[in-house]
Amino acid sequence: MVEIKLHNSKTRKKEVFTPINSDNVRMYVCGPTVYDRAHLGNARPVVVFDVLNRLLRHVYGEDHVTYVRNFTDVDDKINATAKARKDAGAEGTMEELIAARSDETIKWYLEDMEELGAREPDHMPRATQYIEQMIAMSQDLIDKGHAYAAEGHVLFAVDSYKKYGALSGRSVDDMIAGARVEVAPYKRNPMDFVLWKPSDENTPGWDSPWGKGRPGWHIECSAMAFELLGETFDIHGGGNDLQFPHHENEIAQSCCAHGEDTFAQYWLHNEMLQVEGKKMSKSLGNFFTVRDLLDQGTTGEVIRYVFLQTHYRKPMNWTELKADQATKHLSNYYRLLADLGRTYWEDETRSGIVADEFVSALADDINGSLALHHLHDLAKEARSKRNFPEKVKPLLERLHGALVLLGFNPAKSEALWFFIETDEKDLLGTNETGPNIGVFGWVGISEIEKGVLFRVGRKWWELRTQGQYNLADELRDEILSLGLMLEATKNGAQVKAPKPVSMEKLEPLL
RNA sequence: GGCGAGUUGGCGGAGUGGUGACGCAGCGGAUUGCAAAUCCGUGUACACGAGUUCGAUUCUCGUACUCGCCUCCA
Numbered sequence: 001m002v003e004i005k006l007h008n009s010k011t012r013k014k015e016v017f018t019p020i021n022s023d024n025v026r027m028y029v030c031g032p033t034v035y036d037r038a039h040l041g042n043a044r045p046v047v048v049f050d051v052l053n054r055l056l057r058h059v060y061g062e063d064h065v066t067y068v069r070n071f072t073d074v075d076d077k078i079n080a081t082a083k084a085r086k087d088a089g090a091e092g093t094m095e096e097l098i099a100a101r102s103d104e105t106i107k108w109y110l111e112d113m114e115e116l117g118a119r120e121p122d123h124m125p126r127a128t129q130y131i132e133q134m135i136a137m138s139q140d141l142i143d144k145g146h147a148y149a150a151e152g153h154v155l156f157a158v159d160s161y162k163k164y165g166a167l168s169g170r171s172v173d174d175m176i177a178g179a180r181v182e183v184a185p186y187k188r189n190p191m192d193f194v195l196w197k198p199s200d201e202n203t204p205g206w207d208s209p210w211g212k213g214r215p216g217w218h219i220e221c222s223a224m225a226f227e228l229l230g231e232t233f234d235i236h237g238g239g240n241d242l243q244f245p246h247h248e249n250e251i252a253q254s255c256c257a258h259g260e261d262t263f264a265q266y267w268l269h270n271e272m273l274q275v276e277g278k279k280m281s282k283s284l285g286n287f288f289t290v291r292d293l294l295d296q297g298t299t300g301e302v303i304r305y306v307f308l309q310t311h312y313r314k315p316m317n318w319t320e321l322k323a324d325q326a327t328k329h330l331s332n333y334y335r336l337l338a339d340l341g342r343t344y345w346e347d348e349t350r351s352g353i354v355a356d357e358f359v360s361a362l363a364d365d366i367n368g369s370l371a372l373h374h375l376h377d378l379a380k381e382a383r384s385k386r387n388f389p390e391k392v393k394p395l396l397e398r399l400h401g402a403l404v405l406l407g408f409n410p411a412k413s414e415a416l417w418f419f420i421e422t423d424e425k426d427l428l429g430t431n432e433t434g435p436n437i438g439v440f441g442w443v444g445i446s447e448i449e450k451g452v453l454f455r456v457g458r459k460w461w462e463l464r465t466q467g468q469y470n471l472a473d474e475l476r477d478e479i480l481s482l483g484l485m486l487e488a489t490k491n492g493a494q495v496k497a498p499k500p501v502s503m504e505k506l507e508p509l510l
Numbered sequence: 511g512g513c514g515a516g517u518u519g520g521c522g523g524a525g526u527g528g529u530g531a532c533g534c535a536g537c538g539g540a541u542u543g544c545a546a547a548u549c550c551g552u553g554u555a556c557a558c559g560a561g562u563u564c565g566a567u568u569c570u571c572g573u574a575c576u577c578g579c580c581u582c583c584a
Contacts, residue, residue, distance in 0.1 A: 030584075031584090033582085041583080041584055042584050045584050168513075168579075169514065170513060177511080239584030240579075269584095277576080279578070281584095314523095317522090321522080332547095369523065369532095370525085373533080376532070383549085485547085486546065486547095488546070
């Protein structure tokens with residue numbers, strides 16, 4: 001059994017990970033509040049914990065891991081959008097409009113995260129589906145003397161939990177001293193937080209022992225983790241901005257309801273994503289969405305690769321340069337993998353060979369950067385032995401396996417398939433045997449665009465073989481200026497288009 | 511103000527108690543009609559100060575700077 005080490009925020013140390021039950025390793029990750037498109041910062045924990053999920057499944061077995069990630073669909077920003085739509089004349093009740101907004105946003109989120117190669121968790125509970133459990137848990141906390149009802153609210157009494165603040169290393173007194181928030185008069189202690197709050201006609205509400213209302217933010221994760229993973233489970237993850245107060249409050253609620261030392265045993269927190277050295281956040285307004293990047297032609301795999309380069313506990317700066325380098329690396333790997341041939345890739349049962357060095361890298365507190373460097377070394381070795389097919393094949397299978405472990409999917413990459421396809425036959429559909437023109441296109445390239453790229457490559461090759469070097473060089477310069485890459489090999493030419501290219505500009509060159 | 515994290519070459523970014531991966535860029539070479547790709551070779555770095563040690567970039571303390579949390583946020 002591979003020994004996995006994880007940095008546990010609870011102890012602030014890297015610890016050997018020992019699951020409570022290795023037949024069912026349980027992980028809960030705080031998911032998004034579904035009020036709009038996910039910004040790039042939202043994607044970082046998704047990728048980080050996706051890699052961990054893959055590692056755990058590799059080590060403990062595909063069916064021996066339970067991964068839960070929630071959707072927070074009780075939120076004032078969702079309500080606001082629903083209200084705005086209603087005011088603008090949208091059909092339906094407020095409840096329906098709220099649900100429609102959440103449904104729409106969840107759909108976007110899942111589509112965008114799939115582009116990043118993130119597997120869907122086993123359970124993706126929505127807060128609105130667990131209101132009953134949240135009410136029950138709040139009542140239980142009142143019964144046990146850890147919470148109290150006041151003016152239609154239910155509040156958690158932080159004084160009732162001695163360890164409050166342990167996760168984030170804060171003392172209640174210090175926080176009160178430095179608090180910048182106005183304290184509601186019904187709170188016994190200024191740090192007491194809301195489990196339940198009253199709703200008016202403009203906000204969604206559910207009947208409860210304390211009147212019509214809705215849950216506070218923190219209680220949902222405690223209730224859903226309990227329902228789906230039990231009192232005690234292995235890993236709880238999320239962004240480090242959630243450490244306080246969200247995770248602190250989750251611990252207080254769950255441990256007071258279910259007992260000391262219950263709830264998560266290992267807490268993992270990813271650092272924030274930065275843009276120009278500043279945290280990407282809503283209040284700074286310096287964010288862009290995953291969809292924005294995808295629409296600009298940066299593939300999800302490139303985003304994943306860039307994320308993997310920086311250790312999850314360090315701030316990561318997103319830059320164009322990194323995206324360009326990642327594009328280049330991935331394209332090189334896929335081009336190498338094409339050498340495994342069509343027969344290999346057509347067999348869907350193949351997933352490559354997972355070499356130990358990659359597992360070790362990830363097992364050392366998810367060191368994605370190190371894994372990527374191993375990837376590079378492996379590719380280098382494979383390239384150097386390219387003229388010895390029997391030696392190269394196992395190396396490429398390891399490259400394949402490593403990419404899969406890291407969450408890339410070369411078998412489904414259109415870029416790879418396109419390369420194999422055009423490398424072996426004339427894309428124009430004629431039977432003539434011609435030069436070997438390889439084309440390496442971006443994901444989602446159309447048949448027509450493939451044909452244009454192919455003809456561009458063939459024309460360049462023909463000019464070269466005819467000795468018309470001036471014309472060939474002229475054509476090459478124009479092609480390069482459009483962002484394409486060209487390579488001459490012994491038997492033909494290769495055209496690489498990592499990003500979408502305007503066909504209107506390419507066609508006149510033919 | 512309280513708490514926490516970080517500071518490695520031109521840029522990015524690992525790692526280590528015994529002088530420091532790797533990638534990109536640069537430079538030199540092989541190759542090429544010229545390129546590209548590939549291969550080979552190559553220079554510069556561990557914020558600053560003190561301490562522990564035979565020896566620290568790696569451990570401890572201090573200083574500076576950066577960033578985060580304390581407010582919706584991943």
